[in-house]
Amino acid sequence: MIKLRLAIDAMGGDHGPSIVIAALKKAVSQFPDVEFAVVGRQQELQQLLQSQALNDHPAISIVHAEDVVTMADKPGYALRAKPESSMRKALELLADGHAQGVVSGGNTGALMTKAYFVLKTLPGVLRPxxxxxxxxxxxxxxxxxxxxxxxxxxxxxxxxxxxxxxxxxxxxxxxxxxxxxxxxxxxxxxxxxxxxxxxxxxxxxxxxxxxxxxxxxxxxxxxxxxxxxxxxxxxxxxxxxxxxxxxxxxxxxxxxxxxHWAYRWFFRLFSKKLQQSWDWLKPDHYNGASLIGLRGVVIKSHGSANSEAFYSAIQQAVTEAREELPEQIKSRVESVLLEQA
Amino acid sequence: MIKLRLAIDAMGGDHGPSIVIAALKKAVSQFPDVEFAVVGRQQELQQLLQSQALNDHPAISIVHAEDVVTMADKPGYALRAKPESSMRKALELLADGHAQGVVSGGNTGALMTKAYFVLKTLPGVLRPxxxxxxxxxxxxxxxxxxxxxxxxxxxxxxxxxxxxxxxxxxxxxxxxxxxxxxxxxxxxxxxxxxxxxxxxxxxxxxxxxxxxxxxxxxxxxxxxxxxxxxxxxxxxxxxxxxxxxxxxxxxxxxxxxxxHWAYRWFFRLFSKKLQQSWDWLKPDHYNGASLIGLRGVVIKSHGSANSEAFYSAIQQAVTEAREELPEQIKSRVESVLLEQA
The missing domain is CATH 3.40.718.10 (Isopropylmalate Dehydrogenase)
Structure with missing residues (x-):
């Protein structure tokens, strides 16, 4: 298996980079064969990595990006006006072959527009x-x-x-x-x-x-x-x-x-057991929407994701990158085009 | 207040006319000023009314209809091939001024097609x-x-x-x-x-x-x-x-x-109280979709409605007919057309 590298846009999302770094702590222990390029403001990220005792971790590197795409930025504006954003830099690492996947919790419209612009669709694919x-x-x-x-x-x-x-x-x-x-x-x-x-x-x-x-x-x-x-x-x-x-x-x-007192009492007593039986429905497990049809793996984490949810998005990126999903889609679409020709 | 009359298609719905007659029992007691024309197979309906001690009720009359639109009937087929259906006859009572509203639990597509054909849209209304x-x-x-x-x-x-x-x-x-x-x-x-x-x-x-x-x-x-x-x-x-x-x-x-035994025990003990706190979400209370924009009140009850849910649909029809909703829509649409002219 080739060594994978993911580019993580650390500045997107409502809760800022701290939940991203917390998610990363779990990811480096779960995926020892994956490297992570964390993209965002160097100083801020360095401090956060330090606080999680990750500052010298061999699988983590910081790629500095000065700018941040905000949730309020219109996609076209973000594309034109923010070439130095963490989102854009993460996508460029992917486009240039320095990473096999991107995870971002940033503005969905901006991510789709930038990804489409930077990566382009796979040959034969009409739309991502x-x-x-x-x-x-x-x-x-x-x-x-x-x-x-x-x-x-x-x-x-x-x-x-x-x-x-x-x-x-x-x-x-x-x-x-x-x-x-x-x-x-x-x-x-x-x-x-x-x-x-x-x-x-x-x-x-x-x-x-x-x-x-x-x-x-x-x-x-x-x-x-x-x-x-x-x-x-x-x-x-x-x-x-x-x-x-x-x-x-x-x-x-x-x-x-x-x-009602009885409800309060009951739920206090059984909250842990109840929680378990609902875990399979937990939205955190379903965080991570894939932008497919592009020349690379791009995962959009929910803006309001906590660290557990952001970790799920990283997990999804690892799976898609390992399975070389873009390559697989490309070859199936090609065979369909031949079938139709 | 003028005396209202509703035409009830008794043969639609998955559970047949028995739930309709049970709903009617509640409706006649709740709405003493409303008359009901129950449309369907006379003999069957007579027996059901008898079993609910409603056979001589002054507010209820039976209008015989030989045919029934089934859930499997395509709308176009139901329109052409079943002119003697209970659904069609109920709509005709409305179109001819013998009723101010129709309630049916039958095939949605057939009801929309027949209602559109029999009643037509209000002047100026593009689509129901x-x-x-x-x-x-x-x-x-x-x-x-x-x-x-x-x-x-x-x-x-x-x-x-x-x-x-x-x-x-x-x-x-x-x-x-x-x-x-x-x-x-x-x-x-x-x-x-x-x-x-x-x-x-x-x-x-x-x-x-x-x-x-x-x-x-x-x-x-x-x-x-x-x-x-x-x-x-x-x-x-x-x-x-x-x-x-x-x-x-x-x-x-x-x-x-x-x-878990504790859950079973808890829910047995508090099921009645729990039920009450969920009642406002109860789908039965939200049964009854209105087909609006037509020259008359038409309420579609869910096919799987029980008698309580069918009663909700009747209630909705009574409200819309009392408020003369079609007339009100007509006059608002006319004023909009004047505004635009």
């Missing part, structure tokens, strides 16, 4: 897509894409998302024959828009994917499909509305617990 | 929309539309949904100045598709609605907006993905309870 793993009732995971890189998609793009998601599920979820579905407002062939129906025909007639048909929103968490494809507008709203519902339920659970 | 109430963190409700009547919408249609939803929130949620928002993949003006951005301009420049801007999926349940507008594809998938997540969580709660 943002993809994440969802927990499902079978105890496994399903990939959902696109989550917002492309608000409007044509049928060819949706078809390619199916191909790319299928390769990703094979390589990183170890599913030998991933079942690919299109998200639609009904399961019948006549449902939905022309774009979705045409994408279904393309997926149906391709050898490159195991297409199982349309699924509805309520099947997103059942494990009926391993790869769920939709445009970025739909994927973004589906995922965020689920986040919203989860917040509503958590708020309700909290006020229920507070409302 | 399917709308439902969501619970929110403020303890109130927000309306979400469209839920699937229109997979693809142009900006003018989205604008009208904002107007119609605003009227509905005023009349049936008693919100004097409903805050209307467009569902989008970001809050910034540049986000989303051209269609959504143009709809935002239309809403912004109209006097007819209090437009507050874009909201993201995670704000669907916060109560930030009273009316949330999107196309039917997005609305359908957002709502159903939330249903899917809720099912995943319920399955997890059940297996957690089963996993």
């Amino acid at each position: 897509a943002l993809m994440t793993a969802l927990p499902n009732q079978r105890g496994g995971q399903s990939y959902l894409l696109d989550l917002g890189a492309n608000p409007v998609c044509d049928s060819d793009t949706l078809f390619q998302f199916g191909v790319m998601g299928s390769v990703a599920a094979q390589q990183t979820l170890a599913i030998s024959k991933p079942r690919v579905a299109l998200l639609n407002m009904g399961e019948e062939e006549i449902k939905g828009s022309d774009v979705v129906r045409h994408a279904a025909q393309l997926l149906q007639s391709s050898e490159a994917v195991d297409y199982i048909g349309f699924i509805e929103g309520n099947d997103m968490f059942t494990g009926k499909a391993d790869v769920i494809v939709c445009d970025g507008f739909v994927g973004n709203i589906a995922l965020k509305s689920c986040e919203g519902l989860a917040e509503l339920l958590v708020a309700n659970v909290k006020s229920t617990i507070a409302s | 929309a399917l709308m439902t109430a969501l619970p929110n963190q403020r303890g109130g409700q927000s309306y979400l539309l469209d839920l699937g009547a229109n997979p693809v919408c142009d900006s003018d249609t989205l604008f009208q949904f904002g107007v119609m939803g605003s009227v509905a929130a005023q009349q049936t949620l008693a919100i004097s100045k409903p805050r209307v928002a467009l569902l989008n993949m970001g809050e910034e003006e540049i986000k989303g598709s051209d269609v959504v951005r143009h709809a935002a301009q239309l809403l912004q420049s109209s006097e007819a609605v209090d437009y507050i801007g874009f909201i993201e999926g995670n704000d669907m349940f916060t109560g930030k907006a009273d009316v949330i507008v999107c196309d039917g594809f997005v609305g359908n998938i957002a709502l159903k993905s939330c249903e899917g997540l809720a099912e995943l969580l319920v399955a997890n709660v059940k297996s957690t309870i089963a996993s």
